[in-house]
Amino acid sequence: MMRAVVISSHDGPSAVRVDDVDVPSGAAHGLVEIDVRASGVSFPELLQTRGLYQDSPPLPFVPGVEAAGTVRSAPEGSGLVPGMPVVAVTGRGGLGQVALAPAAYVFPLPDGLDFAEGAAIPLNFFTAYFAVSLRARMRPGERVLVHGAAGGLGTALCSVARALGGRVTAVVSDQGKAEFAAAAGAENVVLIPEDGDWRAAVMAAEPEGIDIVLDPVGGPRAVDSLRLLRPLGRYVVLGFTAGAITELKVNRLLLRNLDVVGAGWGAYVLADPVAFREVAEGALRLIADGACTPIVGHRFPLEDAPAAFAVLEERRARGKVVVEMP
Numbered sequence: 001m002m003r004a005v006v007i008s009s010h011d012g013p014s015a016v017r018v019d020d021v022d023v024p025s026g027a028a029h030g031l032v033e034i035d036v037r038a039s040g041v042s043f044p045e046l047l048q049t050r051g052l053y054q055d056s057p058p059l060p061f062v063p064g065v066e067a068a069g070t071v072r073s074a075p076e077g078s079g080l081v082p083g084m085p086v087v088a089v090t091g092r093g094g095l096g097q098v099a100l101a102p103a104a105y106v107f108p109l110p111d112g113l114d115f116a117e118g119a120a121i122p123l124n125f126f127t128a129y130f131a132v133s134l135r136a137r138m139r140p141g142e143r144v145l146v147h148g149a150a151g152g153l154g155t156a157l158c159s160v161a162r163a164l165g166g167r168v169t170a171v172v173s174d175q176g177k178a179e180f181a182a183a184a185g186a187e188n189v190v191l192i193p194e195d196g197d198w199r200a201a202v203m204a205a206e207p208e209g210i211d212i213v214l215d216p217v218g219g220p221r222a223v224d225s226l227r228l229l230r231p232l233g234r235y236v237v238l239g240f241t242a243g244a245i246t247e248l249k250v251n252r253l254l255l256r257n258l259d260v261v262g263a264g265w266g267a268y269v270l271a272d273p274v275a276f277r278e279v280a281e282g283a284l285r286l287i288a289d290g291a292c293t294p295i296v297g298h299r300f301p302l303e304d305a306p307a308a309f310a311v312l313e314e315r316r317a318r319g320k321v322v323v324e325m326p
Contacts, residue, residue, distance in 0.1 A: 004096030005039075005305045005323065008060040010051035013309035018302060021062060024093060026073075026100040032080055032088070033072035034101065037115035038299075039094045040066040041308045041321045042123050042152060043241055049309060057092065064094025067101075068109060068118030069325070078103035085109035087118040089126075091270075095305065097325050104273040107280060110287045113294070120294035120320035121287065122280075124156035127238065129283035131214060131263035132160050136236050140165025142211040145202060145228065146186065147221055148241060150177030152320035155184035155295045157214045157238075160283070162186070163291035166212070169205055171198050171221075173315075180318045184295055199224040214238060214263075222246040231256040238263050241315075295319035302326055 001020045009015040026033045045063045047053035068087045074080035080103060087109055088094075088101040109118045132138050144161045148154040149170030161168050162185030170186035172178050178189040188205040192198045198221075202210070209230035215221065219242030225235055226248070235258065240246065248260065269276040286292040297319025300308045305323045312321060 002097040003302055003326070004062045005064065005302070006060050007049055007063055010049065010059070012049050013046070013306060013313045015049050016306040016309050018305055021096065023098050024096070024100050030075045030103075031100040032074045032078065032103050032106050034067060034069045034086065034088055034090075034099050034106070035072045036067045036069040036094065036097055036099050036325050038068050038119040038322050038324045039064045039099075040119045040123060040152070041095070041305075041312065041323060042066075043239065043312065044123075045095075046309060046312045055092065062093045062096045064090055064092065064096065064099065066090060066119055066122035067094035067099050068115040068121075069099075071106075072098065074106075075103055078106075080106060085115070085118070087121050089122045095323060097302075104276060107284060110284060113287075116296045116299055116322040116324060117294045119322050120152065120296050121283070124152045124320065125160065125283040125287065125292065125294065126269075126280050127153060127263070127265040128156035128160040129286070130265040130268065130279045131157065131236055131238055132164060132166070133282060134279070135261050135263040136212045136214065136234050138164060138166050138212055141167065143167045143169065143206050143209070143230075145169050145171065145210045145213045145225065146181070147171050147213070147215045147217040147225070149181040149184070149186060149189075150319070151216075151317045153216050153238065155180055155319055156292075157216075158184035158186045159292040159295075160286060161214070163286045169202060169210070171202070177318055180295060180297060199228060202228055209233070212236065217242045218246045219244040222248055223252070226252050226258060229256060229258050232258070234259045234261055236261045236263050296322050298322065299324055
């Protein structure tokens with residue numbers, strides 16, 4: 001038996017518990033077995049507590065899309081050996097003391113990082129690299145606006161955009177979050193004022209306008225984001241953490257020949273191992289070169305894992321939320 005986070009009902013974070021479960025075995029299916037040392041907690045897991053995510057397994061189940069730890073066993077020819085420190089996309093089950101992943105989804109832990117920092121890489125940095133490089137097609141010197149810039153994905157977006165030569169402006173809701181966005185690479189940080197007019201503050205910081213908006217928040221920010229874009233600008237949709245799916249009047253796109261682009265990393269790469277490796281290795285190169293560093297803002301021991309979900313639910317996340325295994 002092992003200890004793991006278990007989602008037992010679709011009642012939100014209150015449905016999260018830590019319990020004894022069977023140790024998974026991947027040998028018969030050609031999977032890598034990993035002794036997990038740290039696991040990321042992200043918005044998909046929060047949605048799973050309510051049965052709202054596209055991957056909603058039968059209850060009860062162990063969630064966890066990403067993990068870092070050491071190889072327990074691996075298929076021959078994979079290049080992975082027992083004891084090797086790795087990061088992995090587990091898809092499910094990463095929030096347990098042992099997790100499984102296909103060998104194509106497992107990578108050496110970059111030098112100089114601890115396991116919590118490693119667990120902060122797969123979902124957020126792979127998504128960020130995909131969004132900035134492939135979907136936004138960012139060129140060095142372009143002006144980039146990041147919404148929700150203090151969370152796990154937001155800090156990764158700031159970091160990757162800056163590393164690839166972008167000039168980053170971050171939008172955040174308080175001073176504490178502003179410090180995280182600045183540490184991630186934002187040159188300008190805009191606090192949402194009491195009257196809610198964050199667009200005016202962005203215009204003051206970047207009077208020539210914005211080339212790319214990276215938006216994992218959605219909701220009412222979309223229209224003002226489009227108004228900020230320069231001709232041929234790109235508005236990149238990464239999610240809807242505000243809760244409302246954005247609706248746009250497409251006539252706005254005609255005025256300055258704007259693009260609205262979806263950046264669904266999982267949908268793009270999980271069915272294509274070659275594309276998966278290309279995106280992942282691009283992000284990992286930036287980290288290995290020291291151009292990007294994962295920012296872990298919250299570390300919880302496994303037995304306190306429900307509190308990690310509460311941080312996301314209450315929108316208190318600054319940097320990546322990680323659960324560390326005993």
